[in-house]
Amino acid sequence: MVWKDETKEIYTEEPKEENIFKKEYGNTDDEFTYIEKTKGRDGEVKETVKVSIGKVSRYLLTKFNFKTIFGSKTDKIYFYESGMYIPKGKTKIKTEVEYLLDNKCTTHIVNEIIEKIKRKTEIDEDLFETFSENNLDLIPLKNGVYSIKEEKLLDHSEENLFTFQIPINYNPKSKCELFEKFLDEVLYPEEIEVMKEWFGFHLYRRYFIKKGIILLGEKDTGKTTLLDILIGFIGEKNKTGMALQTIAGGSDFTKLSLKDKHANIHDDLSSKDLSDGGGFKIATGGGHISAEVKFGDYVQFVPFAKQSHATNKIPPNKDVDDMAYYSRWMPFQLDNVILKPNPYLKDEIISKELSGVLNMALEKLKYLLKKNKFSYIKTDEEVKVIMERSGNPLIAFVSDVLEESENGIITKEEMYQVYSEWAKNTENLRLSKEQLGRNLEKNCKFIIAKKGTQKQGRYWNNVNLKGNYSTFLTSKKVIYLQSKDDVSLLQYNKNKSVESDVKEPEETKEEEEKIEQVKIK
Incomplete structure (x- = not known):
C-alpha cells in the first residue's frame, strides 16, 4: 500500500498499525474554517486550520443571487444588485472571500469557490435576452420597474432578469421646462414633437419603426448638446458610438458593441463615402446581426440601439437611387447658430430634469406604439434631397x-x-x-x-x-x-x-x- 506522511516521503511498505497516518476534524471559532488533525508515524498529532469551500460557497449563495453562463471559451458570472444583474460576479466573489477569510485567503481557495458557485448557478445562455424580449412593457429604472401596460411603477425583483437600467428615478409629477425651451430654441416648430418621440423610442427594446436621425448643422447649433442630453437620459452604459461607416462595413467583432444597447450615438460623423448602406438597414430593420465575441465565440442578435448621428455634412451614399435607404432617415436641420451658448445648460437639464424628460418620453412612446410611426412630415423624396444637398x-x-x-x-x-x-x-x-x-x-x-x-x-x-x-x-x-x-x-x-x-x-x-x-x- 502506498501512503504519504507529513514529510511528503513516499513509502512502499505499510508501517506498523500504531504509526498509520490518520486525519481527524475539529471546530474553530470561525464558521468558515475547521481544524484538520493529522497523526504521523511517530504518533505526533499536528493541527492545521483549513477553509471549508462548501461553507463559504453556501454563505455567498445565500447572500447574493448569482447567475452563470458557460461559454465555449469563457464563462460569465452575474450577480443581482440594485435592481439589475451585473456581469461582474467573479470580482464580487473574490472581494467577498477576501473579506471573509482575510489572511487565510489564497488564490487556490478563491478559484475553488468560484468554480463551485459557477456549477451551482448555471443558467441557459439566452435566459437574460429571452426575459427582456418577453417583457418589452417593463422598463427598469433606478427606483423601480415602470410598466407601460399598467402605467405605474413596480418594485424591483430578482425575478426580473434585467442586465441594464435607465439611470432615472420615476416621478410622475416632474416637469422638464428647461429642456422643452431648449428644443424650441434649436429645432424648427414642426420637428419639436418628433424629437420628443425620438427620446421615447429609446425606452422600447425593439426597432419597430425603421428610422434613424441625423442632426445637420454648423458649429454651435446645439447638435452636441442635444446628443449629450440623450446620452444622459438613456445612460452612458446603455449606448455605443459607432460611425455609419463602421456599421456598414465593420468587422463582426466591432458590431458586437450594438448588442443589448438602447442607443448608438455618434457625433461629428465624417464625410467619407459609405461603402455600403446595407449595414445601416439591418441595424434599423429588426434583422439579425452576427458578431464575434472574445476568444472566438459567435452570437446572433437583433439590435435595438436607436441610430442618432450628427454632422456638418451628411456622408454621401453611393446607392443614390436607393429610396429604401433614404426612407429610414429623419434629418433634422439645426440652423440657429447660438452666438453666446450657455455652457451649463446640458448639466442643468441632466441633473435637474431627467425625471421630467422621462415623463415626456413615456407619453410619446405610448403615441408611437399606438400610431406605429413618427409625426415627421417630410417625404422620402424630400429627405433624399436634404441628404444629397448636404453631401x-x-x-x-x-x-x-x-x-x-x-x-x-x-x-x-x-x-x-x-x-x-x-x-x-x-x-x-x-x-x-x-x-x-x-x-x-x-x-x-x-x-x-x-x-x-x-x-x-x-x-x-x-x-x-x-x-x-x-x-x-x-x-x-x-x-x-x-x-x-x-x-x-x-x-x-x-x-x-x-x-x-x-x-x-x-x-x-x-x-x-x-x-x-x-x-x-
Whole structure:
C-alpha cells in the first residue's frame, strides 16, 4: 500500500498499525474554517486550520443571487444588485472571500469557490435576452420597474432578469421646462414633437419603426448638446458610438458593441463615402446581426440601439437611387447658430430634469406604439434631397437656384457668376469654372450643355434661374428665426444677438444687385 506522511516521503511498505497516518476534524471559532488533525508515524498529532469551500460557497449563495453562463471559451458570472444583474460576479466573489477569510485567503481557495458557485448557478445562455424580449412593457429604472401596460411603477425583483437600467428615478409629477425651451430654441416648430418621440423610442427594446436621425448643422447649433442630453437620459452604459461607416462595413467583432444597447450615438460623423448602406438597414430593420465575441465565440442578435448621428455634412451614399435607404432617415436641420451658448445648460437639464424628460418620453412612446410611426412630415423624396444637398454642394446649388425651362438659356459666364455668389453666401468651397462645367450636368438631370455661335459662346440650355433664387443670400439663421415667435434661451444677451443676426450687411445688398443684373441679362 502506498501512503504519504507529513514529510511528503513516499513509502512502499505499510508501517506498523500504531504509526498509520490518520486525519481527524475539529471546530474553530470561525464558521468558515475547521481544524484538520493529522497523526504521523511517530504518533505526533499536528493541527492545521483549513477553509471549508462548501461553507463559504453556501454563505455567498445565500447572500447574493448569482447567475452563470458557460461559454465555449469563457464563462460569465452575474450577480443581482440594485435592481439589475451585473456581469461582474467573479470580482464580487473574490472581494467577498477576501473579506471573509482575510489572511487565510489564497488564490487556490478563491478559484475553488468560484468554480463551485459557477456549477451551482448555471443558467441557459439566452435566459437574460429571452426575459427582456418577453417583457418589452417593463422598463427598469433606478427606483423601480415602470410598466407601460399598467402605467405605474413596480418594485424591483430578482425575478426580473434585467442586465441594464435607465439611470432615472420615476416621478410622475416632474416637469422638464428647461429642456422643452431648449428644443424650441434649436429645432424648427414642426420637428419639436418628433424629437420628443425620438427620446421615447429609446425606452422600447425593439426597432419597430425603421428610422434613424441625423442632426445637420454648423458649429454651435446645439447638435452636441442635444446628443449629450440623450446620452444622459438613456445612460452612458446603455449606448455605443459607432460611425455609419463602421456599421456598414465593420468587422463582426466591432458590431458586437450594438448588442443589448438602447442607443448608438455618434457625433461629428465624417464625410467619407459609405461603402455600403446595407449595414445601416439591418441595424434599423429588426434583422439579425452576427458578431464575434472574445476568444472566438459567435452570437446572433437583433439590435435595438436607436441610430442618432450628427454632422456638418451628411456622408454621401453611393446607392443614390436607393429610396429604401433614404426612407429610414429623419434629418433634422439645426440652423440657429447660438452666438453666446450657455455652457451649463446640458448639466442643468441632466441633473435637474431627467425625471421630467422621462415623463415626456413615456407619453410619446405610448403615441408611437399606438400610431406605429413618427409625426415627421417630410417625404422620402424630400429627405433624399436634404441628404444629397448636404453631401454634394452642387446638388444644393441646383436645388436653390435652378429650375427646368424648355426655352431657357444661361451662358457659362452668367452661370458661373451666379454660382460664385451662391458659394460665397452659403460658405461652400467654390469650384473653378472648368470644374463647374464638367460636373454641373452630372448633378442636374434637366440641364443640357450647348455650344452656340462665336458670339454666343457656350451656354446651358433647358434651364433658368428660379424666380426667388436670390433668397439664398438670406442666412439659414434668419430663416430659422422667422419661423419662431421668440428665441432666447441659449443666448445671454438675446436682444443684441438676435438683432445683429437679422440685419442684412451692406455687402449682401450689393451682391443682390449683382445677381439681379445677371438675371436681367
